[in-house]
Amino acid sequence: MSEWIDRLAKTVAGRTSRRDALKFLGGVLAGGLLAGFTDKARAEDDDGDDKDKDNDNEEINKACQEYCEDCPHAPGGVHGHCIRFCKRFLRNNPKGKLCGTCTAKNPFTGCALGATCCTSKGVAAFCTNVNTDPKNCGACGAPACTGTTPGCCAGKCVDLATDNNNCGKCGASCATGTKCTAGVCQ
Structure with a gap:
């Protein structure tokens, strides 16, 4: 089977040496690689002008x-x-x-x-996000939340260390009969 492949390769290659074939293959690969880089650069359009060539709506x-x-x-x-x-x-x-x-x-x-x-x-x-940002809780420029562990839950300031409805994190409620201490229901 391998003899058949060798004969086919010689027939197809004709008078082309391995060295010439490898040079040709290297040139094709290098050209393809460079073409890929220039297409990427063209697509990013960071040439400093205001013209964006991506056909935005x-x-x-x-x-x-x-x-x-x-x-x-x-x-x-x-x-x-x-x-x-x-x-x-x-x-x-x-x-x-x-x-x-x-x-x-x-x-x-x-x-x-x-x-x-x-x-x-x-x-x-x-x-x-004014629903979660303790420095802008509820609205932009609102006074920062205070407390041992200040938090902003649903746009309202809470102390995550002591709030039974938001113990340690927003929405973590303590069970009946337990109390939030240092962010842990006990």
């Missing part, structure tokens, strides 16, 4: 143009970064929300579904 394009409108355009500006981050965010989080405004220091903030966009004077916009 008009809604994403319009939302990002409006959000990034006030970004610095000058050399060293962040307008192009804002556009790219915005489009990437909205593609990956279609129900997400754009948060705050573009500045040189913070070119883009986007909140995933379930998060709230918090903005206040003198502080960069940020996203948080």
Whole structure:
């Protein structure tokens, strides 16, 4: 059987030496590898301009143009970064929300579904879950929760060390006749 394969290989190869065949194969593999890298780079579109070649829908394009409108355009500006981050965010989080405004220091903030966009004077916009964040419990800018082990459960401040309905973690209730001590029902 192996003699038949050898004869077939010699017939197909003709006058091509092994060295020439390996050079050809190496060239094909290297070309394929380089083509893969250039396609990836082209798809990421991080060339610094505002043109994104991925054919986003008009809604994403319009939302990002409006959000990034006030970004610095000058050399060293962040307008192009804002556009790219915005489009990437909205593609990956279609129900997400754009948060705050573009500045040189913070070119883009986007909140995933379930998060709230918090903005206040003198502080960069940020996203948080006001149902679980003890520093913004119930609303953005609300006073931080206090206690031995402060927690925020369903938008209300609790002390996870002593709360019988939230003992050690939100929703962990102590059985009748037991008490929450140091985050453990006893």
